[in-house]
Amino acid sequence: MKKLLFFAFLIPLVSLAFDASGEYSFDYFYFFKINYFSAHTIIGTISNESDFVKFYCRFHGRFYNGDSKYVITYPGIDFSLLDFVPPAYIQMKNDVDISQIYLSFYIASFNIKIGRTPLKWGISEIYSPSDIFTREIPFNVYSINTGIEAVIASYSMDNLTFSAVYQDESEYENTKQGVSAEYIFPCGAAKVSVAHLFIEQVNLLAADTIENFMGSISFISDYLKPGLWFETVLFSDEKNKRLYITAGGDYTFFNRIYMLTEGFVNFSGTDAPYSDLSHINRLLNGNFIIGKYYLFSNILLNRGEKIEVSIISATNLDDLSSIAGFILNFVPKSYIDISLGAVGTTGDLRDEFFKMPFISYFEIKYIF
């Protein structure tokens, strides 16, 4: 009873002191001929800010119903020969957490953020190799944007901005530091960054943490009317150097059709056809891609209208396998969003995006 009274007083007080907003969504997933489950998600945001100090907090709760597991499908590998028993599925568990919470101080062109802070380091829209602090799987519409525990400082001199990120956790492999300089020019921006990080590499025999240095140069511009961006990133460890390039563009045709294309090259990627070991290492390291050449795309019809249709895809240009999603979005009111989606792959059994069960989902979201 005391607890209830406490919350009864606390909630109105917090609402008065902070700006609050949130969203609730109900999702239903169907994995073709395997299983189905649903989930309720609530995301809340409270914030309070002046020109000099800001407090921001985003929290979420996700609660599953039914057979809430993601059954992992494997390419045609005889695991018994490798003496390795792969996990059969990932159990989706109820989750309540503070995804972002930070304090931000601003004085005389200098800003410092402390706490669990969201950060996008790279400039590319879909797959940015320099996104070392928060690595989101492209097209994962179901992820909750979680911040990194870090100190982020930035200082601007007119169009030039210097930033530094320090992320130091008890886990050795999470220790990362980076600095960047970004210059805004009349129709875009250019950015140079360097970072120091540790990357954990896992294989069937062992796990190893390797010290890496990263340098990247990128720019984005709409000078030629379509948006264009380019990013080149070099990782270097004691033994190897790995070069990645991303280049992309987007444009809206007739104010209705939005098209985005992004090409990605990993010069040290694995050649197709991929070995059993390549597939297993990808699984163990949680990598999204393992090959060399990729094309990502996003086509959106009726941009900004009540009914939108979008098709998103990632294609491995070595083996021509692909993963694609189709989303039909209906916005009857500005605060209600209804989506119907399906995701499928096109590859053969040994391809990167090998034949996987077809997934469909339904979502209804209410924003308040």
Next chain:
Amino acid sequence: MKRIMIVFASMFLSFATFSITMDEVMEKVEKNMIHTKVTYISTMKVTSDDGERTIKMKMYVKDKANVLVEVIESSEGGKSRFLKKDDAMWLFIPAAGRSVLIKGHMLKEGFMGSTFSYEDISEVRKLRDIYDIELEEDSLYYVLTMTAKVDNAPYKLKKSYVMKDVFLPKREEIYSSSNRLLKEIEIVDYIEIEGINIPTKLFMRDLLQKNNFTEITYKKIDLTTKIPDSYFTKTFLER
């Protein structure tokens, strides 16, 4: 001969009168419509089939290359900031911790679902710098027909009906390049500050969408506060 001279003289006089009037009209209209070194608090009321939404904004305008718009309140609770630096407009998304470039092909889209575009909100260039202007006159209005003369003009063609007494447009009509009427803007109210007639209430209707209109009310217009240069930086945008 006399008659011919009189006709020529009257033509010359009318031409001379028009050319002077044109410059005077534009000078006064631009003085009233385009403000730099100014801060506003504005409330945007967006009405559509969905109902009514309200967005409260704070705007800092230093010059045509430096404009900052902060969404400080909205019906959906979402907050964001927009920074215009030269021709580039950046949007900060707090939940994602990133700012994105709103590319040129997106600037004509509705600002936060309103009938005002991103360009309408942040445009502070002089009309004569972006449009070729023709002036006509009737008993009530100076009618300005403005045709885009630069690639990045917000509109291809617009007509402005300027009130003769206060040098503010009563109504503006936005046309497509094929002469189709797309939008109508009406200045409902204005205030005089330091000899400048500043619009305080604007109304825009999108004629391509039924029941879609937006009203902006400007409050706390401040022409005296010195805005720090540091407000127009990425650090302030992403703070």
